[in-house]
Amino acid sequence: MAGQRRALGLRLMAGMLAITAIAGGATAQSADGFFRGKTFTINVGGTAGGGIDIGARMLARFIGKYLPGQPQTLVQLMPGAGGVRLVEYLYSVAPRDGTVIGAFAAGPLIEPLISTRKVAYKMTDFLSVGALENDVSFCATYFTSPVKTLEDAKKRETTMAGTGAASSTDIYPLALNATIGTKFRVITGYVGTQETIMAIERGETDGRCGWGYSSLKSSKPDWVRDKKINYLVQMSLKKHPDAMDVPLAMDLMTNDEDRQIMRILVTPQTVTRPFLAPPGLPPERAREVRAAFWAALSDKELRAEFAKIMGEDPTPTSGEDMQKLLETIYATPEPVVAKLRAILKQ
Numbered sequence: 204m205a206g207q208r209r210a211l212g213l214r215l216m217a218g219m220l221a222i223t224a225i226a227g228g229a230t231a232q233s234a235d236g237f238f239r240g241k242t243f244t245i246n247v248g249g250t251a252g253g254g255i256d257i258g259a260r261m262l263a264r265f266i267g268k269y270l271p272g273q274p275q276t277l278v279q280l281m282p283g284a285g286g287v288r289l290v291e292y293l294y295s296v297a298p299r300d301g302t303v304i305g306a307f308a309a310g311p312l313i314e315p316l317i318s319t320r321k322v323a324y325k326m327t328d329f330l331s332v333g334a335l336e337n338d339v340s341f342c343a344t345y346f347t348s349p350v351k352t353l354e355d356a357k358k359r360e361t362t363m364a365g366t367g368a369a370s371s372t373d374i375y376p377l378a379l380n381a382t383i384g385t386k387f388r389v390i391t392g393y394v395g396t397q398e399t400i401m402a403i404e405r406g407e408t409d410g411r412c413g414w415g416y417s418s419l420k421s422s423k424p425d426w427v428r429d430k431k432i433n434y435l436v437q438m439s440l441k442k443h444p445d446a447m448d449v450p451l452a453m454d455l456m457t458n459d460e461d462r463q464i465m466r467i468l469v470t471p472q473t474v475t476r477p478f479l480a481p482p483g484l485p486p487e488r489a490r491e492v493r494a495a496f497w498a499a500l501s502d503k504e505l506r507a508e509f510a511k512i513m514g515e516d517p518t519p520t521s522g523e524d525m526q527k528l529l530e531t532i533y534a535t536p537e538p539v540v541a542k543l544r545a546i547l548k549q
Contacts, residue, residue: 236271237488241302243267243274245478246293248286248307250395254418256280257512258335258476259306262496265505269495274302282394285370286311293481294324301488304332304480309340309471310413314369316533317467317543327533330480330489331525333496335509337518338417338475339443342375342387344410345403346431353435353450356385362408364399365391371413371468372399374547375438378468379412379452381546382461387412396422410435415475416443420514439472463539464546470532474520493522 245263249255256278263276281289286307297303315325342363344350350361365373368391376387390408393399400423402408410433419427426432434449442451453469456462471477480492499505500519509517520528 236273237300237491238270238274238302239272241272241274242277243270244277244279244303246279246281246289246297246303246305248281248283248289248305248311250282250397251280252422253396254415254421255306255308255396255476257421259478261505261508261512262306262335262478262499265499265502266495269498269502271491281305283367285314285367285373287314287367287369290314290324290326290329290479293329293479297481299481299483301480301484301492304478304492307477307479308370308413309415309475309477310370310372310374312471312474312477312529313467313532316535316540317374317547318369319544319548324482325533326479327526327529328482330482330484330492331522331529332478332480332492333500333522334474334478334520334525335476335500335517336415336417336513337473337520338415339437339439339441339446340371340375340413340415340469340472340475341419341432341437341446341449342379342410342412342435343414343419344433344435346433347406348409348433350409350435351433353383353385356387356435357383358386360386360388361410362388362390364393364402364408364411365389366393366395366399367391371438371471372411373413374468375412377547377549378464378543379436381549382457382465383452383455413438415472416445417475417513417515421512424514438469440466440469460539460542463535464543467532467535467540467543470528474525474528477525489522497521 245259247256247259260278263278267276289305290311293305312326315322350356363376373389376389379385399411437449437451
């Protein structure tokens with residue numbers, strides 16, 4: 204009997220030691236994670252104070268604590284060409300180890316597909332980290348503009364501020380001109396959201412296309428509150444609840460080919476404020492970054508901050524689902540894409 208008790212005690216002690224070893228190993232693994240002592244950088248394909256920048260800085264305050272090793276986080280601005288400058292940096296220069304990701308507008312997600320310039324990549328080559336929102340984008344004019352409705356925009360030239368050939372601000376007006384007969388004229392070259400806002404306030408342009416509703420509410424809440432915006436048309440797969448009286452571009456298409464073209468353009472709105480990592484991340488790093496993004500967007504404190512600033516809860520998309528969406532877009536039949544390219548060359 205004494206021998207049995209001694210054997211049982213030894214087994215219990217061994218079990219306790221094993222549990223301690225496992226716990227200690229887990230702690231060591233967490234403490235000595237790949238990101239420990241490193242800096243996790245989010246590059247922003249826009250300017251300070253714009254919707255992309257606001258979302259990136261919000262994420263940066265939370266994502267570090269969900270990465271193994273809890274690295275410091277840093278946000279850097281990298282505006283230019285509607286986000287293409289940042290895409291090319293991620294593709295050619297950025298380290299492919301999970302320490303650098305990019306925050307974008309939706310436009311660059313389809314730029315390699317519809318652009319007439321030759322590029323070495325498509326956006327499915329990059330790692331989709333996730334997106335903050337399922338948003339609705341508008342073409343809108345300032346309250347001082349004589350263009351108050353979409354019908355007005357079909358009757359008279361309407362100038363729109365653009366941020367670069369790859370951005371929705373430049374693409375949407377051309378597509379609408381070709382499909383429904385608007386008379387938008389893009390004045391492009393503004394660096395980012397804040398610069399387009401100043402152009403509109405100075406009267407340099409009537410307004411802007413490709414303006415995410417959440418971005419508008421976060422960057423110019425007084426314009427929304429004081430009704431200083433004329434909403435002409437919604438660029439999305441479905442209407443926003445706050446603008447049920449504003450026409451949806453998809454509903455205005457008169458043939459299947461035009462509907463396919465518009466679907467290419469507006470589907471990225473379902474992954475508004477997307478985040479991408481360079482191609483070729485090690486699978487483990489990819490899993491960790493995607494998991495940290497999703498955990499951060501599930502954090503109650505982040506969600507409360509988001510709702511306070513944006514006026515509504517985040518509606519995030521996981522990296523896995525965003526990757527599938529991009530694959531669907533890039534599988535569009537070539538004749539449809541070719542027609543869209545021809546429209547955008549005009």
